[in-house]
Amino acid sequence: MAATPQKPAAAQKxxxxxxxRKVSRHRGEGQWAVGHLTPLNGNEQFKKDDDGLNVRxxxxxxxxxxxxxxxxxxxxxxxxxxxxxxxxRKPGIDGGKTAILEPEELDDKYxxxxxxxxxxxxxxxxxxxxxxxxxxxxxxxxxxxxxxNVQYHWIRIEDVPAxxxxxxxxxxxxxxxxxxxxxxxxxxxxxxxxxxEIIDGTPALEEMKRRVLGNKAYSNLPRKFKTAISGSPxxxxxxxxxxxxxxxxxxxxxxxxxxxxxxxxxxxxxxLGVRLxxxxxxxxxxxxxxxxxxxxxxYGYRRLRNRARLKFLVADWGAEKFRQVLxxxxxxxxxxxxxxxxxxxxxxxxxxxxxxxxxxxxxxGFAPRVGRVDGTTLTKIADVAEAHGSGRVxxxxxxxxxxxxxxxxxxxxxxxxxxxLDLSARPSPFRRGTMACTGIEFCKLAIVExxxxxxxxxxxxxxxxPDFEEPITINLNGCPNACARIQVADIxxxxxxxxxxEGEQVEGYQVHLGGALGLEAGFGRKVRGLKxxxxxxxxxxxxxxxxxxxxxxxxxxxxxxxxxxxxxxxS
Numbered sequence: 001m002a003a004t005p006q007k008p009a010a011a012q013k014x015x016x017x018x019x020x021r022k023v024s025r026h027r028g029e030g031q032w033a034v035g036h037l038t039p040l041n042g043n044e045q046f047k048k049d050d051d052g053l054n055v056r057x058x059x060x061x062x063x064x065x066x067x068x069x070x071x072x073x074x075x076x077x078x079x080x081x082x083x084x085x086x087x088x089r090k091p092g093i094d095g096g097k098t099a100i101l102e103p104e105e106l107d108d109k110y111x112x113x114x115x116x117x118x119x120x121x122x123x124x125x126x127x128x129x130x131x132x133x134x135x136x137x138x139x140x141x142x143x144x145x146x147x148x149n150v151q152y153h154w155i156r157i158e159d160v161p162a163x164x165x166x167x168x169x170x171x172x173x174x175x176x177x178x179x180x181x182x183x184x185x186x187x188x189x190x191x192x193x194x195x196x197e198i199i200d201g202t203p204a205l206e207e208m209k210r211r212v213l214g215n216k217a218y219s220n221l222p223r224k225f226k227t228a229i230s231g232s233p234x235x236x237x238x239x240x241x242x243x244x245x246x247x248x249x250x251x252x253x254x255x256x257x258x259x260x261x262x263x264x265x266x267x268x269x270x271x272l273g274v275r276l277x278x279x280x281x282x283x284x285x286x287x288x289x290x291x292x293x294x295x296x297x298x299y300g301y302r303r304l305r306n307r308a309r310l311k312f313l314v315a316d317w318g319a320e321k322f323r324q325v326l327x328x329x330x331x332x333x334x335x336x337x338x339x340x341x342x343x344x345x346x347x348x349x350x351x352x353x354x355x356x357x358x359x360x361x362x363x364x365g366f367a368p369r370v371g372r373v374d375g376t377t378l379t380k381i382a383d384v385a386e387a388h389g390s391g392r393v394x395x396x397x398x399x400x401x402x403x404x405x406x407x408x409x410x411x412x413x414x415x416x417x418x419x420x421l422d423l424s425a426r427p428s429p430f431r432r433g434t435m436a437c438t439g440i441e442f443c444k445l446a447i448v449e450x451x452x453x454x455x456x457x458x459x460x461x462x463x464x465x466p467d468f469e470e471p472i473t474i475n476l477n478g479c480p481n482a483c484a485r486i487q488v489a490d491i492x493x494x495x496x497x498x499x500x501x502e503g504e505q506v507e508g509y510q511v512h513l514g515g516a517l518g519l520e521a522g523f524g525r526k527v528r529g530l531k532x533x534x535x536x537x538x539x540x541x542x543x544x545x546x547x548x549x550x551x552x553x554x555x556x557x558x559x560x561x562x563x564x565x566x567x568x569x570x571s
Contacts, residue, residue, distance in 0.1 A: 052082030084174030134375025263314025279338020371399030514562030
């Protein structure tokens with residue numbers, strides 16, 4: 001598809017709504033395509049004043065030389081996100097002050113820096129550089145996210161140009177890793193290698209990246225835009241909660257291709273994506289992707305930030321209208337009707353363990369604790385992979401990793417080497433199924449601690465329930481924004497301050513139970529008044545899982561049991 005002019009007033013595809021259409025007499029939703037071009041809030045104003053991509057020059061030529069105090073506030077808390085930079089939380093500020101203090105009071109003079117890893121694909125050389133940067137510039141931090149990225153902390157603005165040079169020297173980038181932009185494109189971590197794959201989405205992902213990364217036609221969206229593509233029958237990219245997702249299916253007449261989903265997202269107003277009923281051949285995926293992205297840019301709501309995600313437009317329009325606009329105004333042709341995805345081929349969708357590749361070699365998935373690794377560990381993973389004949393690794397949307405291309409004769413030795421690094425390819429269900437967001441340690445939005453709490457919860461449950469073998473997901477989030485996908489977990493824990501038995505305000509969690517993804521996707525159930533202090537958390541989880549074991553029917557999953565369990569059983 002043709003590139004789009006940069007100016008909002010001209011940001012139209014051929015056939016899109018006429019930008020000269022008469023402006024509504026009221027402010028509407030701030031949609032460019034219907035003439036609402038005047039910025040309606042501070043975020044829209046700073047984006048109009050200067051494209052976020054332009055801040056890189058100021059970082060390199062001014063801020064990195066003059067230091068933190070020289071940074072313009074609109075760059076500091078706005079445009080720098082277009083290059084993966086957020087200020088991190090100042091140490092020592094408790095969760096009760098998160099919503100009270102001004103941004104400048106919460107800001108530390110250090111940054112989180114997000115490295116985008118599209119499709120989770122890394123060479124061992126790239127992984128080693130990521131690890132070395134962590135050790136040299138980030139005090140060893142390097143968390144794996146649930147969108148296949150790596151996040152550093154403790155980054156100084158003075159060091160950012162050198163970090164970029166190192167990353168880009170091996171083909172990595174932080175461009176639009178944050179901000180109102182097309183974020184990292186998540187993909188099946190076993191694309192092109194899995195024996196059971198329906199279709200390899202890698203060529204489409206690479207073309208999507210080529211078209212949009214750093215392209216100012218798409219650098220001023222109403223909010224962030226999340227993308228997923230996978231041809232795996234495991235359904236391994238949480239397609240239901242992305243703005244746009246391409247899910248591998250087999251059309252009865254046309255063969256392998258992708259089913260198109262739009263409008264998913266969580267946060268404080270969660271919505272599951274909807275199918276448009278369209279089958280997309282792989283060669284058309286980039287065009288369709290650009291069409292959906294352009295609809296969001298042109299018709300997305302810009303007046304209120306809390307209604308600016310694509311999910312709200314999809315909810316208002318419905319699937320039929322969205323598909324019609326996509327076909328008529330952007331693609332200029334009809335899409336082919338197609339089938340829905342089949343049920344996931346297995347309960348766990350994370351690729352943990354040892355699996356045969358289509359070429360006869362093996363891949364080995366392994367589990368750090370809640371995505372918490374460090375630079376030294378990442379370089380050791382690169383060393384272990386290379387020592388066993390592999391030059392490729394992958395990150396997953398479950399905060400896990402995979403080593404590819406292992407000869408059968410090397411598998412046992414590789415698994416043992418990973419175990420020596422406390423990286424299990426045979427983890428307990430608790431280690432396998434627990435994830436956590438960044439939490440109050442570094443995040444300015446957080447209210448409670450998550451990473452250490454999640455790791456200690458794993459240890460406690462492994463000790464208390466060594467025979468528990470059912471698939472279970474336990475997701476901890478430090479605030480209501482659901483970065484760790486609490487609403488779609490078996491046990492979702494939303495951080496907040498709660499009262500303990502002595503009436504003191506302490507860290508704790510609101511509990512969501514029975515959420516799920518897959519073709520029976522749904523949001524977790526909140527039990528009235530159920531809140532758990534951080535100290536009580538292991539007792540609570542042990543208690544509810546024990547009741548599940550006692551009451552479940554043969555083969556019944558935790559989420560299904562929750563739907564019929566009494567509130568007493570869930571308390």
